[in-house]
Each structure stands twice: as C-alpha cells, then as structure tokens.
Amino acid sequence: MKAWLILFNVIIATNLAIISAVTSAVAESSIIGDLGIEGSVQQWVTILYFLGVNSAVPIGNWLGDRFGYKRMYFIGVSFFILGSFFVGLSSNFHMIVASRFIEGIGAGLIFPVGLALIMKNFPKEKLSLPINLYLGLSFGGGIGLGSIISGYFAQAGYWQACFFMNIPFGIFCLIATYYEIKETEKIDNGKFDFWGYLTFIIFVATLLIALTQGNLVSTTNGWKSPLVVGCLISCIVALIVWIFIEKKTSNPIISLKMFKYPLFVMACLSVFAIGSTLFATVSLASQYMEVSLKFQKQTTGLMLSIYGLALATFTMFSTFLMKHIHTLLVVLTGLCFLAISLFMNNELTFLSNKTHLAMILILRGMGIGLSLGPITSNGLKNIPLGHTAQAAMLLTFFRQTGATYGGSILNIIIIRRQFFHSQTFGEQITNYGIGFQETLRKMTSFFSFYHGNSPTEAKERAKQVIIDNVKNQSLIQSINDALFIFGIVICCIGFLLIFLNIKRQKEKPIP
Incomplete structure (x- = not known):
C-alpha cells in the first residue's frame, strides 16, 4: 500500500x-x-x-x-x-x-x-x-x-x-x-565527479545557446555571429573533454558503459524523439491555434487538453496491451499512430476546423501514449539490477533534452522553411497572376459591397488580406514541414527497433 x-x-x-x-x-x-x-x-x-x-x-x-x-x-x-x-x-x-x-x-x-x-x-x-x-x-x-x-x-x-x-x-x-x-x-x-559534471553542463548550455541564438533574426550574422560560433566550439570541446574524463574516472556522473546495450541506446534515442514531439506539440499547436486560427487562449487550452487526455488514457492502456501482446508490437503501433499524426499535420491550413485538428491531436496522444511507456519499460529490462537507477536517470534525461533541443531543432527547420514558403507564395502575388487577379477581384467586390469601401480602399484592403493570409499559410506550412521530417525520424526509429530485436533474438544476451 x-x-x-x-x-x-x-x-x-x-x-x-x-x-x-x-x-x-x-x-x-x-x-x-x-x-x-x-x-x-x-x-x-x-x-x-x-x-x-x-x-x-x-x-x-x-x-x-x-x-x-x-x-x-x-x-x-x-x-x-x-x-x-x-x-x-x-x-x-x-x-x-x-x-x-x-x-x-x-x-x-x-x-x-x-x-x-x-x-x-x-x-x-x-x-x-x-x-x-x-x-x-x-x-x-x-x-x-x-x-x-x-x-x-x-x-x-x-x-x-x-x-x-x-x-x-x-x-x-x-x-x-x-x-x-x-x-x-x-x-x-x-x-x-565535479569536472565531468562541469564539462557536461558547459556542453548542454552552450549547445542550447547556439541552437537558440543562431536561429534568431535579431542575432547579427546569425550562425556566423561570434557568440554562436564561440558556443559551438565550446560545445564540441566540452563534449570531447567530458568523454575523456568519464572514461578515466571511477565514479562518473554518467557511465558510458550503459551505452553498450543496443536496445537501451535505442530506447534513449526513441524517448528523445518522442519527448521532442511530446512538448513541441504543445508549443506549436498553441502557436497555430492562436496566431493562425485566432483562437482565444481558453479555447486553445481546451483543445490541447484533448491531446493530454488521449496521452494519459493510452499510456495506461498500453499496460493492459503489454500483458497480452509483445511489447515491441505495442511500441510499433504507437510509433505508427505518431508518424501518421505528424504526416497528417500537412493537411492543416488557416481554414481548418476544430474537428480536423482534434483528430490529429488525439492520434498523436494515442501514439505517444502507446510508445513512451513500453519503450521506457523495455529499455530497462536488459539492464543489470545495480544499474537500473542510472538507466532510469538517462532515459529521463534524454526525454527532457528532447523537450529542450527538439524544440530548438524544430524551430530551426520552421524558420528556414518559412523563408522558402514566403518566397514561393509571394511569387504568386503579382499583377500578372491569373489566380491572384481573380481572388483580388472577388475580395474587392466583397469589401466594396458589404463594408461600403470605395473601390480604391476595397482593393487595398483586399491586397492586405491576401498578403496576411499568405504569411499565415507560410508559417503553417513551415510547421507542417518540420513535423513531417520528425515523422520520417519516427519511422526510422521503428525500423531500427525491429532490426535490433531480430538481431537480439539471433544472438546470446549480454551477460
């Protein structure tokens, strides 16, 4: 009790x-x-x-x-x-x-x-x-x-x-x-292990600063700025020194010996990717709903609660499934749902409705719920009893770093793709584009007839609405592209898990 x-x-x-x-x-x-x-x-x-x-x-x-x-x-x-x-x-x-x-x-x-x-x-x-x-x-x-x-x-x-x-x-x-x-x-x-811990924290902090600051428009010279370059160099040096220290010390903060277990390494990479998606969904979905769909914060919160409810329900349901189905099959089912939800994000626009978004959030919650728990449990099974606490800490660390660095990586992709989509969509807003001229004509008539604007005012207002919608859809499509890439990563993780489990069945377990 x-x-x-x-x-x-x-x-x-x-x-x-x-x-x-x-x-x-x-x-x-x-x-x-x-x-x-x-x-x-x-x-x-x-x-x-x-x-x-x-x-x-x-x-x-x-x-x-x-x-x-x-x-x-x-x-x-x-x-x-x-x-x-x-x-x-x-x-x-x-x-x-x-x-x-x-x-x-x-x-x-x-x-x-x-x-x-x-x-x-x-x-x-x-x-x-x-x-x-x-x-x-x-x-x-x-x-x-x-x-x-x-x-x-x-x-x-x-x-x-x-x-x-x-x-x-x-x-x-x-x-x-x-x-x-x-x-x-x-x-x-x-x-x-003071020096091991210090170099590890320098590695973690400088990598985070570089990923964050290099992507900001306000950072002069972007990735070439002295701050970002200095952080990247410090990050690499700190990582090398940390590995050297951890190999020499008798009581390392993070034992590198833990990474001799292939399934455990795969579990760490898996929870990193899932942790990235878990928390990035909250921030990106909030941004999409508030900026693109113009939802109020309370509505945004209620929509995200659907995602949390699905995640909680299917995490607990995975316990029941693991008693009757092989753990790998439960994990792969979850990864499949997760990948599908990430690919389905590509269907979202600034005209999408709540039902469509809710279906994607439910699928994503189902996928993470069915995969996160079983992967964590499966990753701990092959670890000797005396090292389970260290293994649990590492899985926790990879999940949390996924939340931190995964979001930064997604933002890097989003900003790069936003430049691309803004340019691509912007090329279509020309006086020679048939589609643009037809849309402009209809919207000018709308503002003139329903809002009483003069022809000149109605045309300028229509142009501004079109430009705003293009910017909006550029952001949405950039988010969709980033999540699509993460969907591919999730698929690769699924294939690697299958490969490692087949290989493990053919080999003797590590003593």
Missing part, C-alpha cells in the same frame, strides 16, 4: 512540473506582454526552465545514493515550490528567468529521484504498471490540466495563478514525503 502512496505522491509532483512547462507555452504571450519582455529574449522564459531541468537530472541519482532519495526528493519539491512562488511575484525579465531556473532545478530533481523512488518500492517484475501510470497520469494529466488551467487564467489576465497554485499541492507532497516515505539506504558512491 505504501508503494502506491509513493507513486501517487510522485505523480502529483511531476504533474506540477509538467503543468509549469505547459503554462510557459500556452500563456507565453500573456507573460511577456505583462512583463514587457522584448521578443528577442522571450524564449529564455522557457529555455531557462529546461536548462535548470537538464542541469539537475544527471546528478539526481548520485545525490540520492549519497544523501538519500527521500531527502533529495524533498529538496527537489522545495526548490520547485520556491521557484514557482517567485515566478508568480516576478515583475521583470531578470526575476522571472532566475525564478524559472530555480523551478527547473527542482523539477530536474523530481523527475529522476521520483522515478527512482517508484522503482525502489515496486518489485522489478511488476514495474510496468506503475511506470505507465506514472508516465500517463504525470505527462498526459499534466498537459491536459496545464492546458486548461493556463488557458483559463491567461485569458482572465492572471497568469500568475498558474504558478501560485503549485504551492499548496507542493506542500501536500512535502508533508506526505515526510510522513509516508522511508529514507533509502545511503551509499558511499565515491568522490563527486
């Missing part, structure tokens, strides 16, 4: 962390508008949160082994509550990004330490159900609830409530942790 109470506790805390991430996507325009944040730096409100997460996740298990998992979970929730409190009080850019970073550190401890607590309190042969409940209710539930809550409060003009509401639920988790969770046995896991 106590194991299930621990699971419930971790699900609540993880839910809060996911809701906070969703809020920054759905309520982003309200936050930057209220605080007067410039467009060139607004992405840091979200990036600093994920950077905090990615900084804390790698050391979560080391700290748990050394100081106790109960203590580190308690500290993680405390940091998250503190960060949420100051985010709600923020009155300027510097205060909110610093608070988001603190909040991210707390979430970065909650993710791996919370998952480790679940794994330590359930028998290994019965882990599939609690892990899928954890993933489904935490991520699906967090996206569903976070979308509704942030949409409602952002539209009401009180986005701060999305962060203040974390405090009472977080305090409940702290009280439950103090009284219900028994401290784990502390392990003397050797000297902290």
